[in-house]
Amino acid sequence: MSDQNEFFKQGLALRRDMFGPAGADQAIESATELTAPLQELVTRFCFGEVWHRPHLDHKTRSMLTLAIVATLSRPAQMKIHVRGAIANGVSKEEIREVLMHTLVYAGVPAAVDSFTQAAEVLKDMGLD
Structure with a gap:
């Protein structure tokens, strides 16, 4: 193969x-x-x-992906990758901190939109 x-x-x-x-x-x-x-x-x-x-586990890669997707302001991808992050062991609190960190480096509008998308998914998953 x-x-x-x-x-x-x-x-x-x-x-x-x-x-x-x-x-x-x-x-x-x-x-x-x-x-x-x-x-x-x-x-x-x-x-x-x-x-x-090697060198980065799936949890770390999920957190990086959330930060990058937030920076790019991609709401549909944010929703998808919040679910993936939860599946990879990222906690609700870690998602919050990734998005707070993104606020500083990517800007307030990108972070606010990302928080909105993450909150919607977490609520849908019963994790709010």
Whole structure:
């Protein structure tokens, strides 16, 4: 089996762990001719290769991802990655502190939007 196939399998397993089988499989199964190459690349490269690199655990990577997504003001991705962060062992308090830290370095508007998105997801998950 090629490394690419192995990375795809690892990436799909991690996506399932973080976002649930329905969330991970839905992204792959609902891909169109246009989006299928994107889903394959995200699964193989992002979640298969990068998320499995040594030296940072999945919890740390989730916290970094939250900070980056907040900085970029990506509300849909924030919601997805808050769920993934919880699955990777990030606590509600750690999410708060990541977003507080982001406020200082990325700006108040990005942090306020991110807090709003995180609070909505945490409420939906019964963790508010």
